[in-house]
């Protein structure tokens with residue numbers, strides 16, 4: 101008999117992936133680990149008779165001839181499957197979205213970095229036109245939503261979103277999905293979350309608020325990353341680092357950040373981990389929570405604060421600059437051509453101020469397009485220096501009615517920052 105199983109503390113992605121395998125591989129039976137999350141338990145209490153699954157407890161491995169493992173790649177995370185490990189002529193198939201920590205050697209491996217394992221299986225089901233029921237579609241969607249925070253975590257990919265659409269087209273019920281998702285955090289995770297709320301410190305660096313939560317936790321918690329993400333949203337912070345010590349002299353560091361607040365990747369790489377600017381993690385051998393917390397705080401100050409400077413992204417000023425004797429009509433033409441809402445007026449190198457689009461509009465109404473711009477210059481506008489960092493520029497842009505910041509160096513124009521150039525930088529385009 102072929103069976104499919106997944107990790108203990110089975111979450112919706114794991115259960116959905118198991119059930120998908122029972123559709124994709126006819127005759128396959130799901131073997132559900134003894135420990136499942138509270139949300140999965142609630143779901144199973146209603147749906148289990150409709151699914152081809154049995155509990156691990158009381159299941160005899162003797163008749164098993166091949167094994168499918170989903171949503172994990174580690175024997176230690178399965179529920180007592182070790183006896184299968186050394187069987188001869190035994191087929192193992194793996195479906196997973198975790199890219200590291202592998203110790204299951206499988207003959208067939210489907211491992212890709214997407215937000216949820218169920219996404220990989222659904223793509224295959226779509227290809228093979230494997231039938232499934234609306235109830236199963238609902239469970240599959242719970243799998244995607246649970247692992248990706250309803251597609252809001254940075255781990256979510258376009259492929260997860262495409263499969264979300266596929267499931268909605270095939271009868272997934274959003275009312276049922278939302279009723280089970282609200283329960284998705286089990287008691288042990290809820291305790292950790294309330295500890296985070298009670299004990300976290302907030303570090304404020306140049307206006308950026310960074311939550312630091314150092315919490316001792318029990319081992320085997322699978323949703324720490326979502327807790328960090330949830331905490332950041334819940335408290336409206338720019339970035340959060342969760343520092344979780346388990347009872348094995350190990351500390352799990354998980355960071356999440358909004359664009360341009362903290363470079364999480366730089367911080368966790370310094371600890372031997374990995375990630376990108378928005379999200380990353382590291383496992384550190386250390387038993388002193390205070391010591392590691394101090395180290396991370398130092399790392400955030402020293403390497404985590406990205407310091408892109410205005411001069412790295414500013415535009416050449418030449419095409420946005422007018423002489424004081426040029427006419428309002430010329431100003432209007434240049435604005436239309438360059439799609440900006442203001443131009444700089446300079447006398448030689450000296451910056452006099454901006455001529456805003458509203459001045460051009462007014463002049464047009466009053467038939468004064470041929471007058472020189474010098475009489476309409478708005479002198480006191482927000483400006484930045486080439487050595488200012490992008491956050492300062494973003495704050496200054498907030499005060500600019502024209503969406504344009506002249507970059508001045510000792511009164512002379514060194515460049516221009518537009519709203520567009522800030523947006524391009526923030527989204528890494």
Ligand SMILES: [Mn+2]
Nearest residue numbers: 113171217247
């Ligand atoms: Mn998963």
